[in-house]
Amino acid sequence: MLSRQNKSILDLHTLEKNKIDHFFSLADKFTSIQSGAATPFDYKLLNFNGLGEIGALLFFEASTRTRMSFETACARLGIQPVRLDTSGGTSLEKGETLEDTILNVDAMKPSFLIIRCGDDLDLEALSKKVQSPIINAGWGKRGHPSQALLDAYTIRKSFGTCENQRLLIVGDVRHSRVASSHFELAKKLGYEVALCGPEEFLGETSGYQIFSSLQEGFEWATVAMALRVQLERHKNHYSLDDYRNKYGFTEKNLAHLSPKALIMHPGPINQGLEMDSQVLLDPRCRVLEQVSNGVVIRQSLIYVTMSEDQ
Ligand code: CP
Numbered sequence: 001m002l003s004r005q006n007k008s009i010l011d012l013h014t015l016e017k018n019k020i021d022h023f024f025s026l027a028d029k030f031t032s033i034q035s036g037a038a039t040p041f042d043y044k045l046l047n048f049n050g051l052g053e054i055g056a057l058l059f060f061e062a063s064t065r066t067r068m069s070f071e072t073a074c075a076r077l078g079i080q081p082v083r084l085d086t087s088g089g090t091s092l093e094k095g096e097t098l099e100d101t102i103l104n105v106d107a108m109k110p111s112f113l114i115i116r117c118g119d120d121l122d123l124e125a126l127s128k129k130v131q132s133p134i135i136n137a138g139w140g141k142r143g144h145p146s147q148a149l150l151d152a153y154t155i156r157k158s159f160g161t162c163e164n165q166r167l168l169i170v171g172d173v174r175h176s177r178v179a180s181s182h183f184e185l186a187k188k189l190g191y192e193v194a195l196c197g198p199e200e201f202l203g204e205t206s207g208y209q210i211f212s213s214l215q216e217g218f219e220w221a222t223v224a225m226a227l228r229v230q231l232e233r234h235k236n237h238y239s240l241d242d243y244r245n246k247y248g249f250t251e252k253n254l255a256h257l258s259p260k261a262l263i264m265h266p267g268p269i270n271q272g273l274e275m276d277s278q279v280l281l282d283p284r285c286r287v288l289e290q291v292s293n294g295v296v297i298r299q300s301l302i303y304v305t306m307s308e309d310q
Helices: 017-035 065-076 098-106 123-127 145-159 177-189 214-220 240-247 277-281 287-306
Strands: 054-059 080-084 112-117 134-139 166-170 192-196 209-211 223-226 262-264
Touching: 017 145, 017 177, 017 287, 054 065, 054 098, 065 080, 065 112, 065 134, 065 145, 065 287, 098 112, 112 287, 123 134, 134 145, 134 287, 145 177, 145 262, 145 287, 166 177, 166 214, 177 192, 192 214, 209 214, 262 287
Parallel strands: 054 080, 054 112, 112 134, 166 192, 166 223, 192 209, 223 262
Antiparallel strands: none
């Protein structure tokens, strides 16, 4: 049996394929329970009781989806989420370090710590200093495991499997932790990843197929994922009109994507830049389904982290 500390989920390349399959199978069960089609009793999930358990959410960077999704997942499991409001009023303002903040919250003995942070924190090293397992909720450019898992779960729900699917990631790959996690997850689940975008947006891409034209990329893809252009991290300002015309998910550009393909975006979206607002109404678009699936995937991550026999 693993100690809870060893149950940290920091990346995807160290996760076994059978564990990922287990997360997906649990997510299916939580979806059925949520819809009323089944009860926890049907799935023998009753050995888990979150009552009286606390989950600590420490978000040192902005978030809407991931934070609310983990909070909702906790609530659905009967776990009380407690959240440090890092926008103001904490001792970070008095000079306390991020690491010391985390060690102090850990000393309150939550069942787990859910952390979003920049590359300046070393979650790997920190996970060896704390008692509670850490779940990575977006760590600098390193990775965003729960996002890639919910994306893959969404693909699996549409196609029955991720195997042999062709995921085209378009845009700001250089700054994307979501892309980093897909590079890891694709190897586990057997889907291909190719990239498309202006050269200065792509960064280190060795080993990946690059499409210089979006049309060719769309013709190849079974899943097309736009990334947010992280304007705040760009030193040189690429023409945004040019970006939208060449790489934007517009009705015109999407005419080259198969009617059976999926359109995805991890959010938040710069509407009118990497994706036009009317694309959200395209029957191929899975953006809000990704968000719904995010809750059940995060329930699964928390459930496994807290289950003594996993
Ligand atoms: N996809 C994602 O991580 O969104 P948030 O930054 O809103 O959590």
